[in-house]
Amino acid sequence: MLLERVDSLLIGRFAGLDDEPVIHGFSTRHRGKSRVDSGALNLGDVPEESAAWVNENQTRFLRALEVGPESLAVPGQVHSGKVACIEEAGFFPETDGLITRISGVTLSVKTADCVPLFLWDPEVPAAGLIHAGWRGTVHNIAGRAVRSMAESFGCSSSHIQAYIGPSIGPCCFTVGDEVGRRFAPECREGDKVNLWIANARQLLEAGISPSHIHIAGLCTACHPYWFFSHRARQGRTGRMLALFQIV
Ligand SMILES: [Zn+2]
Numbered sequence: 001m002l003l004e005r006v007d008s009l010l011i012g013r014f015a016g017l018d019d020e021p022v023i024h025g026f027s028t029r030h031r032g033k034s035r036v037d038s039g040a041l042n043l044g045d046v047p048e049e050s051a052a053w054v055n056e057n058q059t060r061f062l063r064a065l066e067v068g069p070e071s072l073a074v075p076g077q078v079h080s081g082k083v084a085c086i087e088e089a090g091f092f093p094e095t096d097g098l099i100t101r102i103s104g105v106t107l108s109v110k111t112a113d114c115v116p117l118f119l120w121d122p123e124v125p126a127a128g129l130i131h132a133g134w135r136g137t138v139h140n141i142a143g144r145a146v147r148s149m150a151e152s153f154g155c156s157s158s159h160i161q162a163y164i165g166p167s168i169g170p171c172c173f174t175v176g177d178e179v180g181r182r183f184a185p186e187c188r189e190g191d192k193v194n195l196w197i198a199n200a201r202q203l204l205e206a207g208i209s210p211s212h213i214h215i216a217g218l219c220t221a222c223h224p225y226w227f228f229s230h231r232a233r234q235g236r237t238g239r240m241l242a243l244f245q246i247v
Contacts, residue, residue, distance in 0.1 A: 044239025
């Protein structure tokens, strides 16, 4: 994973997607306007934030990626396992994952600890962008997204590349028994849950090749300088935005 400076913003990218016919990236905290985190590029409508500043921050981030606001496809993000197959921009309530094969539609997901998961099939081509917090992971949203790409677009899971972006790591994701026991023993260590491994396991079970699973391995809670973290800031924090578009 790379952090690149574009128009004074720091933008996260995956090297493996750089030579593909896609626009992709995720925002960092750097260089914006925010009431909940002074000077930060908050891209989420969180309590106490200025809607005008979020709008201004979004304009800067979209401009840096050369993406038009009218192209955005925005999921409702309700911590579900639901994946929508879409053909146009717009708001998609009650969904946490979007998949498409239409060029020019920009898939989006907002996070601050939850896992942003990019899925790319270069053969069809088809793209997916998934919001997988612990609840979405329990719903196997990663596996559902791969199956949706196969059913809707004829994707072969052996062609799909998966990229797990910055999110809370196994170092910091402490959970209670009630949550912990919903995860396989391989995804737990003491009172910590490893969402990266949990999602990787679901991708493997859905037929993705181990060599096609790429984990950024950057914990949002361990890197408060770069990322917003819901856990690290006890809920008072902004949101990062991940974008994925077939060009
Ligand atoms: Zn950590």
